Amino acid sequence: MVLGLYNYWIVVLLMMIGFYIVIAHGNLIKKLVGLTIFQTSVFIFYISMGNVDSGSAPILAEGVARYSNPLPHVLILTAIVVGIATTALGLALVVRIKESYGSIEEDEIQIQDQLTEDKTSC
Amino acid sequence: MAIAIVRTKDLLAVVMLTGIYGLLSASFFVVLDAVDVAFTEASVGAGISGLLMLAAITMTGRTEAPKRHKPLLALLVVFITGGMLIYGTLDMPYFGSFDAPVHQHVAPRYINDSMQEIGVPNIVTSVLASYRAFDTLGEVAVIFTAGIGVLSLLSLPLRRRSLQLGESSNESKKDQMHEQHMVLRIISKILIPFILLFALYVQFHGDFGPGGGFQAGVIFAAAIILYAMLFGLDTARRVFNQSLIQLIAAIGLLLYASVGVVSLFNGGNFLDYNVLADDPIAGQHLGILLIELGVGCTVAAVMIIIYFNFAGRREAQQQATEINSIELSFTKQNKGEGE
Numbered sequence: 360m361v362l363g364l365y366n367y368w369i370v371v372l373l374m375m376i377g378f379y380i381v382i383a384h385g386n387l388i389k390k391l392v393g394l395t396i397f398q399t400s401v402f403i404f405y406i407s408m409g410n411v412d413s414g415s416a417p418i419l420a421e422g423v424a425r426y427s428n429p430l431p432h433v434l435i436l437t438a439i440v441v442g443i444a445t446t447a448l449g450l451a452l453v454v455r456i457k458e459s460y461g462s463i464e465e466d467e468i469q470i471q472d473q474l475t476e477d478k479t480s481c
Numbered sequence: 482m483a484i485a486i487v488r489t490k491d492l493l494a495v496v497m498l499t500g501i502y503g504l505l506s507a508s509f510f511v512v513l514d515a516v517d518v519a520f521t522e523a524s525v526g527a528g529i530s531g532l533l534m535l536a537a538i539t540m541t542g543r544t545e546a547p548k549r550h551k552p553l554l555a556l557l558v559v560f561i562t563g564g565m566l567i568y569g570t571l572d573m574p575y576f577g578s579f580d581a582p583v584h585q586h587v588a589p590r591y592i593n594d595s596m597q598e599i600g601v602p603n604i605v606t607s608v609l610a611s612y613r614a615f616d617t618l619g620e621v622a623v624i625f626t627a628g629i630g631v632l633s634l635l636s637l638p639l640r641r642r643s644l645q646l647g648e649s650s651n652e653s654k655k656d657q658m659h660e661q662h663m664v665l666r667i668i669s670k671i672l673i674p675f676i677l678l679f680a681l682y683v684q685f686h687g688d689f690g691p692g693g694g695f696q697a698g699v700i701f702a703a704a705i706i707l708y709a710m711l712f713g714l715d716t717a718r719r720v721f722n723q724s725l726i727q728l729i730a731a732i733g734l735l736l737y738a739s740v741g742v743v744s745l746f747n748g749g750n751f752l753d754y755n756v757l758a759d760d761p762i763a764g765q766h767l768g769i770l771l772i773e774l775g776v777g778c779t780v781a782a783v784m785i786i787i788y789f790n791f792a793g794r795r796e797a798q799q800q801a802t803e804i805n806s807i808e809l810s811f812t813k814q815n816k817g818e819g820e
Contacts, residue, residue, distance in 0.1 A: 363575030
């Protein structure tokens, strides 16, 4: 039964959507959103690997025999908070780019860079 | 949902969609038995991240430029990579299967022995704070560093200049703005103490139920950010001194690391809590309590720092543009008189 793998396919779908946003869009904030989606897909990947059929949340209690794997939960729990911190750093960079270039579209920034390079080389 | 995010040009709508997406994935994590993770994702993905993106959008503009080239190449790359990944999944263990390799190695030990070794019912907490405490220390350090980075990118010089010019007029205008949200202000005044209380509950109950320093820190910060949004940044700054918050961020990380050093001095390994008290279990409890406190402090402080800097930058920009427009009209007038 190949259908038992559907969780990975959802993850791959989400991951590719994020990937597409990152490579096909020029807007820097949109790129960051794409990265966030990519990131979430990895989170879902880990968590779904740790899941066990008819298992319970990994908090010990009387009369529960099966628990989900706690290790991916720990890794992802910290990764989410680290992720938001790094996203904030990225947003801060975008704000600074907007201030100095007046734009957050990738191609416009590249054109401006090209122009300044030409000026300095002359 | 994610596809809608791809299609939409209006970044405001994109941010709203990511918020819903965050909430959705949080409920997804609950279904998958990962309650701690769901907790974090609900407060971070649905709350803070959307807020930060909104703050950034107000400074960078709301719409995305139309695309100039066809995204066919990108689509091709995406489809090839996706196809390869799906081909790779064919060998993976089935979803939810009990005998997958992931569940064979360390997980049984955590599940079977952690109660005797650590004495904390929430396995996630005992793994996070005790078995893999070194890992967590690194992550807290990353968060701290990111906070410093935002601070160095977005903090002051712009603001100081604008403070000298025409702040009083802005102040009155802003106060009126905030007075319009009377209902919101009163309700949030009632809510904020409970949110703070809940954060503390999450912090100290993390050993027994879902929760812990990371979630508590984010919830705590969310309450303060709510306050800052509704009562104005200046008021919030007066209540929460910014240098104090920066100090708290550093102290949290220091607390965490010094717990490790103390256990080193007591003859154990770095972050080996067994030696902190006479009884190993009591030592573990003490160690976990302390480092969770450190994590909570750092996370809350860094989130607050990040928000304050974004909001402060925005206000400074607005004031700068206003001053610029005043100066422009002034010079125009002068020119007109000269002619």
